[in-house]
Amino acid sequence: MNRARFRHLFRLCLELIALLGLYAIGCQLATWLHWPLPGGVVGLGLLLVAFASGWLKPATLQLGAGLLMAEMLLFFIPALMSLLDYGALLRSDGWRILLVIGSSTLLVMLATALTVEAVCRWRARHEP
Amino acid sequence: MNLEPMPLFWLALTLGGYLLSRWLYRRSGRYLLSPLLLVPALLLAVAVPLHTGYAEYASNTHLLMLLLGPATVAFAVPIWQQRGLLARHWPALLLGMLAGSTVAIGSSWWLASALSLDGTVSRSLLPRSITTPFAMPVARDLGGVPELTAVFVMLTGVFGALVGGLLLKWLPLRSSLARGALFGVGAHGAGVARAQEVGGEEGTVAGLVMVLMGLLNLFAAPLLVRVL
Numbered sequence: 001m002n003r004a005r006f007r008h009l010f011r012l013c014l015e016l017i018a019l020l021g022l023y024a025i026g027c028q029l030a031t032w033l034h035w036p037l038p039g040g041v042v043g044l045g046l047l048l049v050a051f052a053s054g055w056l057k058p059a060t061l062q063l064g065a066g067l068l069m070a071e072m073l074l075f076f077i078p079a080l081m082s083l084l085d086y087g088a089l090l091r092s093d094g095w096r097i098l099l100v101i102g103s104s105t106l107l108v109m110l111a112t113a114l115t116v117e118a119v120c121r122w123r124a125r126h127e128p
Numbered sequence: 129m130n131l132e133p134m135p136l137f138w139l140a141l142t143l144g145g146y147l148l149s150r151w152l153y154r155r156s157g158r159y160l161l162s163p164l165l166l167v168p169a170l171l172l173a174v175a176v177p178l179h180t181g182y183a184e185y186a187s188n189t190h191l192l193m194l195l196l197g198p199a200t201v202a203f204a205v206p207i208w209q210q211r212g213l214l215a216r217h218w219p220a221l222l223l224g225m226l227a228g229s230t231v232a233i234g235s236s237w238w239l240a241s242a243l244s245l246d247g248t249v250s251r252s253l254l255p256r257s258i259t260t261p262f263a264m265p266v267a268r269d270l271g272g273v274p275e276l277t278a279v280f281v282m283l284t285g286v287f288g289a290l291v292g293g294l295l296l297k298w299l300p301l302r303s304s305l306a307r308g309a310l311f312g313v314g315a316h317g318a319g320v321a322r323a324q325e326v327g328g329e330e331g332t333v334a335g336l337v338m339v340l341m342g343l344l345n346l347f348a349a350p351l352l353v354r355v356l
Contacts, residue, residue, distance in 0.1 A: 020198045026201065044207075065204075065205040078192050079260070081182055084175055096243040103235065104235040105284050105287055109314035111228055114299070117300075117303055117305075120302075120303040
């Protein structure tokens with residue numbers, strides 16, 4: 001393995017450890033202060049504060065954060081396997097569940113896009 | 129079946145399947161080969177004949193799910209980088225997300241009761257329009273089953289990414305903001321990938337809106353619990 005590649009990997013590991021650390025601190029804080037928030041969200045808040053106060057630059061964590069977000073699919077695939085325990089539910093209610101998901105998703109997309117579009121057009125008309 | 133001699137069998141299969149599927153998907157670009165569809169299909173095809181239960185599978189792979197925590201922390205980076213976009217367009221984005229959340233929760237609840245779905249299933253359906261690391265804790269708050277919600281989130285993403293493209297053709301949307309929000313609110317992760325294909329700005333907006341939708345719903349969940 002060449003040197004540049006090794007340094008890249010080393011840096012990635014450090015960034016991942018930093019993000020894991022922030023998550024752990026977030027979990028601890030939420031427990032101590034009895035906040036009804038997941039540790040990850042408290043960690044997200046801490047990181048935003050660190051960016052805003054200038055202690056950290058987003059570029060410092062770009063590699064690790066990018067990897068975690070890009071491979072997020074892998075982290076929730078295990079939860080999808082809960083299907084193993086819900087075979088009976090899917091056979092009896094599957095089509096109704098799909099009907100709810102399909103129609104509701106269509107309505108959500110319509111409502112969101114039309115609202116944002118309306119606000120944008122309104123602002124375009126009312127601003128110089 | 130007892131796989132005790134190979135304690136990391138499921139973890140290895142999940143990781144291997146993921147890497148293989150990601151490689152195939154990048155090479156072919158076919159949606160059916162996306163890890164979102166192919167990996168669960170592959171795992172089910174192995175686990176069902178072996179009569180593996182979810183508990184046994186999860187005892188091997190909970191380590192992966194733990195990484196959703198630091199991935200949530202990482203969302204601070206896009207929020208901070210896009211703060212300029214947010215400062216300029218927060219009224220439109222906030223109103224769009226409020227409309228989207230209200231319609232998502234209201235229509236799911238109404239449709240689920242109209243089709244007389246079980247209470248736990250209905251509650252698990254409510255946080256379906258937000259990205260998984262947020263949807264699972266919200267489902268727990270609302271009295272649903274987080275794992276079932278993860279399945280519904282996945283189905284929403286797959287359906288939304290497919291239908292969103294068609295909607296773009298029919299709706300008279302002039303702003304890239306509306307096109308991005310449509311995907312980010314309607315189809316979270318899968319939608320962001322689709323929005324990036326539509327355009328750079330659409331992708332950025334979708335990614336930002338996806339994270340903010342998660343936060344908005346998480347903070348609204350305690351209020352919602354009182355109403356239900």
